[in-house]
Amino acid sequence: MSKCWCVCVLFSLFSSVTGINQKTLDLNGRWDIINVNKGYRISGEVPGSVYTALIGNKTIGDPYFRDNDVQYRWIGRDDWTYTRLFEISDEVMSKQAVVLVAEGLDTFSLITVNGVKIGESENMFLRYVFDVKKALKSGLNNITIDFKSAVNIASQLNNQSAYTIPPSCPNIVQNGECFINFIRKEQCSFSWNWAPSFPTQGIWRNISIQYFDEAVVRGLSAVPILDADQNWVIHITLHLDISSQNISGLVETTLDKINLSHVHLLSSPVYSDIYFNFNVPKGTHIDLWWPNGYGEQALYNLTVKFVTFDKKQIMAQTSTRIGFRSLELVQEPVSDNSSHGVTFYFKINNVPIFFKGTNWVPADSFLERVTKTRLERLLRSAVEVHINSMRVWGGGVYESEEFYGLCDELGIMLWHDLMFSDALYPSTKEFLASVQNEINHQVRRLKTHPSIILWSGNNENNEILNEYQGDQYKKDYLTLYIDTIKPVVTLLDPSRPFVSSSPSNGPETEKEGWIAKNPQSDFFGDVHFYNDSADLWDISVLDIPRFASEFGTESWCNFETIEKVLSEADLSYNSPMSLHRQHNVGGNEIMLNLTKIHIQLPNSTNPKQQFEDLIYVIQIHHAVAMRTEIEHYRRWTNQLQSDGRGHTMGALYWQLNDIWQGPSWSSIDYDIKWKMLHYYARKFFDPNLISPYVDEDTLKVFLKSILASEGTLYMDLYTWKNMTPIKSWEKQFNLNETSGCIFQNNLDNILSDAGCKDKRDCFFYFSLNSKVNPTSTSWLPLAYFTDIQGRIPKSNIKIVDVAMVSSTEFLLTLSTDNIAPFVWIDSRGISGRFSDNGFIMKDSLLQLTYKSWDSVDLATFQKSLSVKSLMDIY
Known part of the structure; x- marks a missing residue:
């Protein structure tokens, strides 16, 4: 029979034990x-908000219908x-x-009982605990929470400020x-360039009354x-x-899956926080937690009980899941x-790890x-296309336990911003005190999760700071993030690791007094890249950074x-x-301008x-642009330019x-329908990546392979x-190494030898290790489709057979009488994804699964099914 480790921490809390478990009166509903x-006067569910109650x-x-925002x-x-x-009850x-x-109280409120x-609340990201015993009575009680408009209070605080703190308003x-x-509220709730403005009010997380004689566990963190x-x-x-x-007693800790037992007694000073170490005996086998694609995500249940000295009574207990993994952020010279x-x-x-x-x-x-179901579908969609990491963006919220638990289970590493984004912030005593409590609470709550890899002080605020002049703004920035x-x-x-901002220059930012003059340097830290006027299918417009933590282009x-x-x-x-x-200002026009560089716009009169x-x-442009950029970053993983740029080790596109x-x-x-980009992610994030591209007059084929250091690449023209x-x-x-250029030759010579007189008439198709069941595939047109489309015959694509494998899986067979680019299948009204x-x-x-x-x-x-390709829309 397997046993568990057991660690007991002996402590005294100036007490004698009366001894029963803590109990909870749920006020949700x-x-x-x-x-x-x-x-x-309406009724509404808690957790919830005024909007969902209405x-x-x-x-x-529907608040999302037309212009209801x-x-x-x-x-x-x-x-x-x-x-x-x-x-x-009398018992309470x-x-x-x-x-x-x-x-979770969103955001400004006054709480009364009878x-x-x-108490009062002022921070959406805090847990509030109030003593209510003196206000209660046996029998029927009333609780009232008066919320104040966050919009109005934000305006009042701005009016009270001794100076303007930009940016004042969104576009x-x-x-x-x-x-x-x-x-201190979800920043995007007042709108963003991809989000509507719905400044919610309400009780957005659980609310309850706890009653006890000894102690309750308010939180548990455990970091191996x-x-x-x-x-x-x-x-x-x-x-x-x-x-x-x-109170006095023992804190008894157990860890499952381990065939050893260990008891360790410590005396503790009298604090509500009890700190102790659980030492794993040397030589004990531990299954490690790995990112998606690198191994399994081993998780262990750790349980803590507060018990009486004789262990006959449990006064409080809680449990959490932990993962054993080491972590290092390597920032060392790339050359002499x-x-x-x-x-x-x-x-x-x-x-x-890339x-x-x-x-x-x-x-x-x-x-x-x-809901958890919504989270599961989004996060499983991520790991299905080989995603192993995400940045939790700083204009949103500290997510639910279900979110972080799923990331632990699925091996999704989290670059975690703290909730500050694209703005300067006050440094008043009241604001800083609220922030300090918020960070204290959230880091304690979340640090047990092995999925979290890094804390970032904010999103893009070093960049924002550089747009404004004034020593006061610099002082505020340093006071908030550094002090x-x-x-x-x-x-x-x-x-x-902690970085002060994203993007930032890591140790170089610190050398510059924590305010980087150019936080977008290719030679340090991470970068964000956007260019709404460039040809995003052209690699010459792209940076070669150490780590690209945000980049993208828009689509519908x-x-x-x-x-x-x-x-x-x-x-x-x-x-x-x-x-x-x-x-996004001018966004519809920007998307058309970028798309028509590469593809003729459709001409329907309807x-x-x-x-x-x-x-x-537009989705074609979006998908190929992100393919171009991400493959570019992956090609630079093991390469370094003569000027020192390269060794790129991260590509986090904006947004999932x-x-x-x-x-x-x-x-x-929003409907969890995959856009074309997400299907392309399955290819450009493939562990076995074939990445062909033309560099000036040379065709180059880059390969990244985790299966073997040798094999066969098949090229068809x-x-x-x-x-x-x-x-x-x-x-x-x-x-x-695991990646490198495996083929390069003058493109004109290749085409001439093959009998292709005009590159607009030809394209390459690549497969790895087998043509029948390849490890990976890729294809490369040799000109933009604006020049190609007149040369492509229209195809007759049909879905000729659909077979049911199970109630959630189907096998489709497609036929065509000609080569068809950008074949798009839709399942209208059905939520799911194609292979x-x-x-x-x-x-x-061609056979596909759904x-x-x-x-x-x-x-x-x-x-529900329909199918088309590029030439069908002209």
């Missing part, structure tokens, strides 16, 4: 919600009251401690609210560290909330030339609607997704409602069909998910009018 100005009572319609602006600008009755009143625990003020196209940087002798030591902090009684800068990459379990990743934004404007936030993070969690969501929230009259590309949905066709070609239906930089839209290659090559390769999409079809028959998130019958699935 139905509350009355009151608005005096409108005369509303939706549930049919007082308002503007029509419902009054909701966020008014004050709302939550109130309910609840029963308190007999306890030494009775506290109200509010895990008319007695018990007018965002239809947003002003002065969000003055308050590999010490200098290569032994695992679990650093544990138990956060207790103790009653006024004198000091001007070449330093590296920026992570080692997990002493293995250098971050194949993306960025995460809140999955809904109304956070209570972000207030950094000491809390590094004290509470020395196991992870899938037509089916946007169609649901517009009226029939709105369904044209430049209709007032389409333009209303576009929060506005609705034209809109759908434009979405299709959407907060609503509309144009954005995402690869998955096709014309657009023939489904048989005009010439084929087999290239044996032997890599000294490939947006591909080139070069063979007469996996739906929910069960669906064969007839319904067949009816």
